[in-house]
Amino acid sequence: MGVYTKTGDNGTTGLFTGERVDKDSIRVEAYGSVDEANSFLGLARAFAKKEEVIEQIHSIQKISMLLMAELASKSSKEYITRKHIDDIESIIDNFEKKLPPLTAFITPGDTSAGAALDIARTTIRKAERRVLTLHHHEAVSKYVTIYLNRLSDLCFVLMRYEEL
Template sequence: MKIYTKTGDTGETGLFAGPRVRKDNPRIEAYGEVDELNAVLGLARCEPLPPAIEQTLAAVQNELFAVGAELATPDPVKMGTAWISGTHVAALEQAIDELETHLPPLRQFILPAGNRGACTIHIARGVCRRAERRLVTLANEPNIEISELLIRYLNRLSDYLFVAARATNVLAGEKEIPWQKP
């Protein structure tokens, strides 16, 4: 099977069990951002990370494929691609709680800095927030139904990534760099 089909050469792509749409359609923008997030998480996993963070990021990468599949499907319930549940959100919350036991209380804003693993996770956090914004845009489109769980999942994932970046630094002995007001 060839990887290229040439069906997108005119600026359109097909949705799973749905119509062809322009590649700048809000739905394509949303799952494109999720795809970019997944790639950045893959890059983060190239760095030495604490085992618990590595394990969670591996699980999240698989879950992001599920998010993308749901977004690429106009009727995910009918097509059986609505895989993200409250359990996934709860797992992120539990992972946040576990990592926070290793962290000092946050008393001020910190810069996204430190070692390469932490910095890459901070980049992933920024991409995650952008994906969440695109998802909110898509959810506000007329005649579009998006599961609120997807928005909640990405919101919680950005929280997790912030805490994971902090924990990556702290567990490696890196000091957090506080933001200095100009």
Template sequence: MGNRLSKIYTRTGDDGSTGLADGNRIAKNAQRVEAMGTADELNCHIGLLIETLDADDALIETLRRIQHHLFDLGGEFAIPGSKVIGDDHIQWLETTLDSHNEPLPPLKNFVLPGGSPAAAQCHMARAVCRRAERVVVALSHEDSINTESRHYLNRLSDLLFVIARSLARRNGGEEILWEQKKSGL
């Protein structure tokens, strides 16, 4: 691959439009652009999560793979009608989710974001993932999309929740559970 971005500014977006990978231009506030941007934001949050982990943490490999998937997902949104995310991606998420969830105790209460910096960052990624899913649902009402992309985001948010639970429990830590009696005035 040659130099794809030899010049970073082009001034072509100064009119409020942006170019899709297929060469078409659309408004920067279009739902498709929102989907691309939210996938990118989620990828950034996962990158930040990785940076909270020790360099030899086995979880990094899983999170890097997810980052690559999210980059592909953004590319899928940048080319209307394309399909990059497939059932194999969803199956991988489900298998990974099951392996991380198996050692955890059953939930008996809601979990608050926190427990450790890594767990809190993972919850932040989960929340952005849920927003990405909502954006993709909205896009699907305007334009056809690959439904596996929506399924992928749904499973990914579940996986991020489970990983956050695991991270909160590391090194003798605890999850922060919601207590109804503490929400009263």
């Protein structure tokens, strides 16, 4: 099978569940923003020096694929669950224990990985906004927006840890 299918030449794309929608639909914007963030996470992973950060980024990239599958579906199947949120909160807590208290605003960019993690963080915030817009028009699991919110927090913590 080739890379190009020509099925999107008319400005539509296929969802995970088979329906075709406009490429500029709110749903496509939502999962496209998660895809964009996942690419920045990959960049951060490529630059990261600390094995704990590398492993954690890789783990959340895999979950991001589930998140995109859920957003690219018009079904009621929830790929992101309360357990994902609980897990990410635990990971944040564990990394925060290793960090000094935050006493000032941080300017990202001390390391390439830290800068990429901060771009991922802001892109995830954008994805969260796109998902909220989608939620105004179609059903979206509450766990998706909560997960995105925590994921951006995790990127911030990972950035601080990587730049420590």
